[in-house]
Amino acid sequence: MNILVLGVGNLLMQDEGVGVRALEALEARFLIPPAVELLDGGTAGLELLNQLACRDALIIVDAVNSGRPPGTVVRFEGEQVPAVFRKKISPHQLGISDLLAVARLTDLLPQHVVLFGVQPAQLGTGLELSPQVAGVLEEVTLLIALELASFGADLVPKSAAPAPVLTPSGKGAPPVRLSCRLPA
């Protein structure tokens, strides 16, 4: 498996940058295996097309307005993902929506597409996440790690201390609160 984890968002606008912050947290905590690439996509769109080529799976992490309380994490997969961006509930709807459409048109869309979205609380100018979103960063990080494990890419913690053991089956998964819901 060749997997791209794409953090999307603008680091200069607080919670807008949660996708990129989640990748930083993931990299700080785990050794990333060669089959996985973490990419800070910023607020780019079509420029990312090249990065989708030859991937088996794409995991996008972004701020997503799902109308739920700040810090709520939602997970979408497959056909749901382009629909989220088409419905404009992510601030990057246009760039990523175009990217996914064009990737499909050129047969570059990976077979598996998953989106983790975090409900933002503050979108002002600034480098800091809001407390509500900062508080779920660990949860998001572990959810990405679990997702990667489900694709057969096990992440090894950098320090043995509090980190959970992750396996492909998800057994031995960390005791985190999953606020992650699938939409109806």
Next chain:
Amino acid sequence: MTTRITIDPVTRIEGHLRIDCEINGGKVSKAWSSGQMWRGIESIVQGKDPREVWLYTQRICGVCTTVHAIASVRSVENALGMEIPLNAQYIRNLMVAAHAIQDHLVHFYHLSALDWVDVTSALKADPKKTAALAQNSSSWPLHSTQVFSDAQQRLKAFADTGQMGIFTNGYWGHPAMRLSPEVNLLATTHYLQALEVQRKANMIVSILGGKTPHIQNLAVGGVANAINTDSPATLTMERLYYVKTLIDDLGKFINEVYFKDVCAIGAAYADWTAIGAGVKNYLAVPDLPIDGKGIACLLPGGYLPGGDFAKFHPIRSLQDEYFQKGVHESVKHSWYQGEWTRHPWEEETKPEYTDFQDNGKYSWVKAPTFYGQPAQVGPLANVLVMYAAGHEPTRKYTELALNTVGSQLGQKLSVDALHSTIGRHAARAVRAAVLYEALQSQWHNLIENIGTGDAKTFVRPEFPKGEVKGVGYHEAPRGVLSHWVVIKDAKVKNYQAVVPSTWNSGPRNGQDVPGPYEASLIGTPIADPQRPLEVLRTVHSFDPCLACAIHLTDTEHQEIVEVRAA
């Protein structure tokens, strides 16, 4: 009767630009350009280490990350009076030229061609006739009947999913669309091929810059690329030769496809050479420096007031004070406190939102001026300025474009035809061809310089006690970009970015003179106010992108095309 139309947002990529027009007797009589988001990068970098600021500024915009990084390191280098290694200049030049080519290809095919090309009509074309037409005018290899037939099938399948996605903003069947089904299929097929080709330009930036969209190899004082022709971890000859093949591939597409498509569309819509001129004061800065201080540049810059070649004033180097002294910004019609007009080093950024006031404040974008006048920036300004400066490659490709379109129309076209909506597209294609030659020359410069045994890529910046000021500018894909920095005791004291879309999309200035978008729309004929395709054609021809001019404040932003009678 006056009809008022509001188009919001105008761009399909990021950015929140609102255009209001008053239409009288089938023509635009008044126009307002309004940025609907607020930008506050300046406050974020205050107090930061000037060597790190580029890492933040490349986040101002999602599309133009590289250009804000380049302008930022140049501003600090300018403040310190630095001379940077030749290898660093060449590597930067390769990155910015490749980035610009990628931008121009994507702008033409993916962001604006659908204003002129009707995809639904392409579905009715005869692929065989299309192939004959294409092979007659171009040596591009991907012009077989099979290629066009495949492209048509692919489009049909895509259309059948009911998710036209990227194509949804098209005004299909609009009376202002006039290409034949075959030409529509040709252009749409190139739309698909350009998606592949733009990836190659992107790869050049990735290989040299470490990663895209956010390059990692820049540094105040040079670049962080280690050059070692033997070590695989560095910039090796193998990688550099791979870059060369990518450059060659880009050249074929630019010369055999992009350039010719733009000429064909220019000939089919020749009336648009008389529409959309607007502000004819053109400003471009020199770029692609080929010495350490940025004194000699491959591409000339200058100011062309009124489009008059006799009044051309050159901007000679990255240090030229003529540019530094000429730039001011006004907030009289912008949502900031006061009504001041100031030099960027003296500015402050204090927002003050009112509602949309036709005669008062109505935009988050400030209004820049050059020696008191609004100025148009972008590829058209760049090409006209380089033409005026006698830049040979620019003259060659400009003549080629004018002659190609002229022969299709059976008339002689002068450079005046470029002061127009279609002229902006033509200039962008000319610029892409010029940049392709520059890529080749910079690649050779780099290889030859490494061949002399020079592997230096970086010199360490030294910050003095006290205050220094600098400006870094860059002729970005959308035009003149300048970053203005004030450094005190090795920390950023003030920072302003005057971005290309600010020059073009700015509101009325301190003297109430309209900005380039606004002026360019006056007199534009509107066939159907309910579907104002003509307004979009002109605004899109500037390659609008407001992600950096302004900032997001409203995630629930509604997409509206509002039309009302007044």
